[in-house]
Amino acid sequence: MIRLALAHMIDRPMPVTLNTLLIAFTGALLLTLASLSTHVRERFDRDMAGIDLVVSAKGSPLQVILSSLFHVDVPTGNIPLEAARKLGKDPLVADAIPIAVGDRFRGFRVVGTRLAYLSLYQAKASTGSVNIEEEHAVVGAAAARTLGISVGQHFAVTHGLAGDGAGAHDAHPLTVSAILQPTGSVIDRLIVTSLDAVWDAHGIEAEDHHDNHEDHEDHEDHDDEDHASEDNRPPEVTALLIRYASPLAAVQLPQKINAQTQLMAAVPAYETARLLSLFGATGDVARIVTTALAMLGGFAIFASLWSALEGRETDVALYRLLGAQPRHIFSLLLLEGVLTAIFGALCAWLIARLCLWRLWSGITSLADSGFSPFVTSPGEAIVLIAIICIGALAALPAAIKAAHTPLERALA
Amino acid sequence: MEILTLDHITISRGGRSILSDFNMQVEPGAHHAVVGPSGAGKYTLLGLICGILRPERGRISFLGEALSSLSAAGRDKRRADQMGVVFQNLGLASALTVGGNLALALRMAGKQQDIDFAHGLLNRLGLAKYHNAKPRQLSRGEAQRAAIARALVARPKLLIADEPTASLDTVWRNTVMDILFEQADQQQLTLVVSTHDPAITDRFAHKVALPQGQSQ
Numbered sequence: 001m002i003r004l005a006l007a008h009m010i011d012r013p014m015p016v017t018l019n020t021l022l023i024a025f026t027g028a029l030l031l032t033l034a035s036l037s038t039h040v041r042e043r044f045d046r047d048m049a050g051i052d053l054v055v056s057a058k059g060s061p062l063q064v065i066l067s068s069l070f071h072v073d074v075p076t077g078n079i080p081l082e083a084a085r086k087l088g089k090d091p092l093v094a095d096a097i098p099i100a101v102g103d104r105f106r107g108f109r110v111v112g113t114r115l116a117y118l119s120l121y122q123a124k125a126s127t128g129s130v131n132i133e134e135e136h137a138v139v140g141a142a143a144a145r146t147l148g149i150s151v152g153q154h155f156a157v158t159h160g161l162a163g164d165g166a167g168a169h170d171a172h173p174l175t176v177s178a179i180l181q182p183t184g185s186v187i188d189r190l191i192v193t194s195l196d197a198v199w200d201a202h203g204i205e206a207e208d209h210h211d212n213h214e215d216h217e218d219h220e221d222h223d224d225e226d227h228a229s230e231d232n233r234p235p236e237v238t239a240l241l242i243r244y245a246s247p248l249a250a251v252q253l254p255q256k257i258n259a260q261t262q263l264m265a266a267v268p269a270y271e272t273a274r275l276l277s278l279f280g281a282t283g284d285v286a287r288i289v290t291t292a293l294a295m296l297g298g299f300a301i302f303a304s305l306w307s308a309l310e311g312r313e314t315d316v317a318l319y320r321l322l323g324a325q326p327r328h329i330f331s332l333l334l335l336e337g338v339l340t341a342i343f344g345a346l347c348a349w350l351i352a353r354l355c356l357w358r359l360w361s362g363i364t365s366l367a368d369s370g371f372s373p374f375v376t377s378p379g380e381a382i383v384l385i386a387i388i389c390i391g392a393l394a395a396l397p398a399a400i401k402a403a404h405t406p407l408e409r410a411l412a
Numbered sequence: 413m414e415i416l417t418l419d420h421i422t423i424s425r426g427g428r429s430i431l432s433d434f435n436m437q438v439e440p441g442a443h444h445a446v447v448g449p450s451g452a453g454k455y456t457l458l459g460l461i462c463g464i465l466r467p468e469r470g471r472i473s474f475l476g477e478a479l480s481s482l483s484a485a486g487r488d489k490r491r492a493d494q495m496g497v498v499f500q501n502l503g504l505a506s507a508l509t510v511g512g513n514l515a516l517a518l519r520m521a522g523k524q525q526d527i528d529f530a531h532g533l534l535n536r537l538g539l540a541k542y543h544n545a546k547p548r549q550l551s552r553g554e555a556q557r558a559a560i561a562r563a564l565v566a567r568p569k570l571l572i573a574d575e576p577t578a579s580l581d582t583v584w585r586n587t588v589m590d591i592l593f594e595q596a597d598q599q600q601l602t603l604v605v606s607t608h609d610p611a612i613t614d615r616f617a618h619k620v621a622l623p624q625g626q627s628q
Binding site: 320 | 459462464465484485488489491492493497499501502503504505506507508512516517520521546
C-alpha cells in the first residue's frame with residue numbers, strides 16, 4: 001500500500017513537491033517559533049530557580065523581578081538587612097537569600113550574596129574552587145568568556161549598573177576564585193561575591209558592627225574617602241529571594257509583607273506571566289499567520305488530491321477490478337495525504353533546525369542563554385503531529401469520494 | 413462440472429433491458445467467444461461474470477459457489493484470486509511501470525512473484541524492454557498487450573476479456589490469441605472473450621451470440 005501510494009506521488013512530482021515545500025516552510029516557521037517560545041519559558045523558569053517571592057523596596061513589582069531575578073533592570077531601592085533577617089525567620093519562609101546589586105565590572109553585574117545563591121542555579125566551578133568570602137568572587141561562564149578573566153585575577157568593580165565606569169572601588173579589588181560552568185541561566189552573566197565584599201566596597205561595616213557607613217543609595221561619584229564621612233548607615237540588601245515553607249505561605253506571606261510600609265513582595269510567577277503576555281502578543285500574531293499558512297498547505301493537499309482523483313478514476317477502477325476493496329482505496333488516498341504531510345513535516349523539522357542553528361551561531365546571547373538548536377521541545381512534537389493530522393484531514397474528502405465510487409460507474 | 417454457470421439471468425441498465433432470462437454454461441478450460449452487435453450486452457455479460465454487476469434475477473455460479481449472492485467484498489476476492497480481467501478502458505495503472513502492474517496483479521491475487529513466468533509473458537508479447545516503462549510511454553497496442561500480460565500473470569482459472577485485440581495489428585492479434593489459447597491449454601485456463609472480429613471468433617470452439625433482441 002505504501003509503495004503504491006509512493007508510486008502515485010512520484011507519478012505527479014510537481015504538485016507533490018510544491019505541497020511538500022509549502023508544508024515544509026510553514027511548518028518550519030511554526031517549529032522555530034515553538035522552539036524559541038519553549039526556550040524563553042524554560043529560560044525564565046531556570047532564572048526563577050524555584051524562587052516563590054522576591055522582597056524588596058517598594059516600587060514596581062515587575063521592575064523588582066527584572067532587576068533581582070533576571071538582572072536586566074535597576075533595583076527599586078534597598079531594604080534594611082535587619083528587616084530581611086527578621087523575614088527570613090518567619091515560619092512561612094523555607095529559604096531566604098539576600099542579594100545586593102548595584103555594582104558592575106565591565107558591563108557585568110556584581111551580586112553580593114551567600115553561597116546558597118549559587119546552589120539555586122546548581123552552579124559548579126569549571127576552574128578554580130568556589131569561594132566568595134574575603135573579597136573573592138566567582139564569575140559566570142558567559143561573563144568569564146567575554147571578560148577573558150581567569151582564576152586568581154584581581155579586578156575592581158564599578159559603582160552603578162550603567163554609565164562609563166566612574167567610581168571604581170579600586171581599594172577593594174575582588175579576586176576570582178572560580179569560573180563557573182555554564183548553566184543556561186542568568187548566573188552565567190553574573191559575578192558573584194559575598195555581601196560583606198559589597199558592603200566593604202561601599203564602606204559599610206558588615207552585619208553586627210555597622211557604624212561609619214556610607215549612604216549608597218546614590219552610587220555615582222563617590223570614593224572610599226567618602227565612606228569615612230558617612231556614618232551610622234545600617235547594612236542593606238537589594239532584595240530577599242524567598243522560597244515558601246508551605247503552600248499556605250503563597251496566600252499569607254505577600255499580604256503580610258505588603259502590609260509593612262518598608263517592604264514590597266513581588267511574585268515572580270505572576271510578573272513573568274505578565275511579561276510573557278506582553279511579548280506573547282507578537283508571538284501569537286506570528287503563530288496565527290503561520291498556522292493559517294499551514295492550513296493553506298493542507299488545503300493545497302486537498303486541492304491536489306481532489307484534482308488528481310479526477311484523472312485517476314480509471315486507476316481506482318482498475319484497482320477495484322483487481323480485487324481492491326473500498327477500504328483499500330480509502331487507505332491509499334489517505335496515505336498519500338499523510339505521506340505528503342510526513343515528508344513536509346520532516347523537511348520542516350530540518351529547515352527549522354537549520355534556522356535555529358543559524359540563529360544560535362549568529363546571536364551570542366542566544367547561545368549564552370543555554371539555547372541548543374538541536375534539542376526538540378514537546379511543543380515541536382505537537383506541531384509535527386498537527387501537520388500530519390492536517391495532511392490526513394486534507395486527504396479525507398478525496399479518499400471518501402474515491403472509496404464510494406461504485407466500480408460499476410467507473411467502468412461505464 | 414461447469415466452472416461457470418449463468419441461470420436465467422435478467423439485468424437492465426439505465427432503464428433498458430440488457431439480458432433477459434439468459435443462460436450460459438462454461439466447462440473448465442473451454443473457450444467461449446461472446447459475439448453480438450454493439451449494445452447487445454457483451455460488456456454487461458462480462459461485468460456479471462466477473463462480479464462487478466449483480467443480476468436482477470437469476471443465479472451466477474463460479475467454481476460451484478453462488479457468485480451473485482456473495483457480498484461485494486466476497487466477489488472482489490474471487491475476482492482477485494481466480495480471474496484475470498481485461499477491459500478496454502481499464503488496462504494498466506498509470507502510476508506503475510509495466511513490471512509494477514504485473515507485480516500488483518500478483519499481490520492482489522495473493523500469489524508469489526513468478527519472475528520467470530512474468531518475463532516470459534512480456535517477452536512473448538514483445539514487451540521485455542518495457543518492463544520499467546510507464547503506461548504513458550507505451551503505444552495503444554503495447555498497452556493492450558501489457559494489460560493481457562497483467563491479466564495472465566497470476567495464472568487465473570478464468571480469463572474474461574473485452575475486445576482484447578481491438579488495438580492490435582494482424583500480426584500481434586494472432587500472436588496474442590496464440591498465447592491465450594496456449595495458456596488455456598497449459599494452465600487449464602477458461603476463456604470468455606468478447607469480440608467483433610470474425611477471424612478471432614472463428615478460433616473459438618464455443619460462441620455465445622447476443623442478438624440485438626437481448627438488449628431490447
